[in-house]
Amino acid sequence: MKTHLITSQVPRTSPGPGVTVIGVLVALWCIAFAVVNIVFEVTDYFARGPLAEYTAGITVMNWLVVGFKTLGAAVALLSVVNIQKLHLPAIMTVLLWGAFATLGLYALGSVTQALGMISGFAGTADQIDLAGIGYVIMFLLAAAGFGFLAVSYSRRYGTRRGYAVLGVVGAPVVLGLILIAVPKLLFTFGLLPAY
Template sequence: MVSTASAASATDRPQAPARPGIGVTVIGRLAALSCIGFAVVNVVFEMTDRFADGPYAEYASGIAVMNWLVVGLKAMGAAVALLSVAERPRFVPPARLGVLLWGAFAMLGVYALGSVVQAVGMAAGLTGTADQIDVAGVGYVLFFLLLAAGYGVLAISYSRRFGLRKGVALLGVLGAPVVLGLILLAVPTLLAALGLMPAL
């Protein structure tokens, strides 16, 4: 009787989520490495006083604020990517990490698609000229499209592993444009009002 009860109890316990596949794990680590790499660029800018001279020298303080804000976001992106491929949830509840993953996917997707629209506008002569489009710019946009796709893979894999509801994805996708708007519009506007950046 005891062994039967024990077996039934063991069956009732929720099974631990399957480990992510090798491909997903590689994507998670590459995404984290990309975020750290881009964060290092911003740190180097600040350590070398890149914006202390030149046309925007008087706004160096405002640019520094934006730079460190971006460093924080990139560090968070790296942490989210690594946590998504961990065997078990750590530090962040699964639903909350799911929101962050879907949010990262949506934010990068909106940013990359916005860059594509801008490039199309340049090619069509609507904003700027086609001469402004170079190989470096195209590579930059393609990189962010790939990074967005990578976070999409991580979000789907993580949601399936932990059986997250669709509302988690919806919250992340809808919340991302709001965060992106705060970063690209609200913060620079505030800094401009304080005289730390040029008026938009």
């Protein structure tokens, strides 16, 4: 008679503690940035100033951004937990790589803009302040965090590279189209100025 030893093996899809910490930190980053937008709404920040007549349209865009940031937090957390009902490796891979690419492109654009200011090509170096530098660094860190989560998740679940490519290429395009189409629609209804 054979004796069977029952061992509790961690499934290969479980992340290590370092990956989990990064997932939680990235989720907290997303939530913190969403809170900023919520504070804008609660304090009627956009009801004052030169665009006060467009508060309704700005509010729509602001809540859209809150939605994207909340989605980012959910994706970061879901990438480091094993919830069988939410086991969707293909979708998660696309979303993780998409978040990495979108934040990476945004941060790269900000760095390029800063280099243009430093070189005098577009503005002056005097326009760069500590708050702006911190802002760009925060986005670089968030992009790196999502990149780390995307690589870890893809390896753990052995997802196809095509899903990563779809996320990297598709997410910035889809987000760009949304951020063009929604303001145009709001402009059509007189809720935003022409840009």
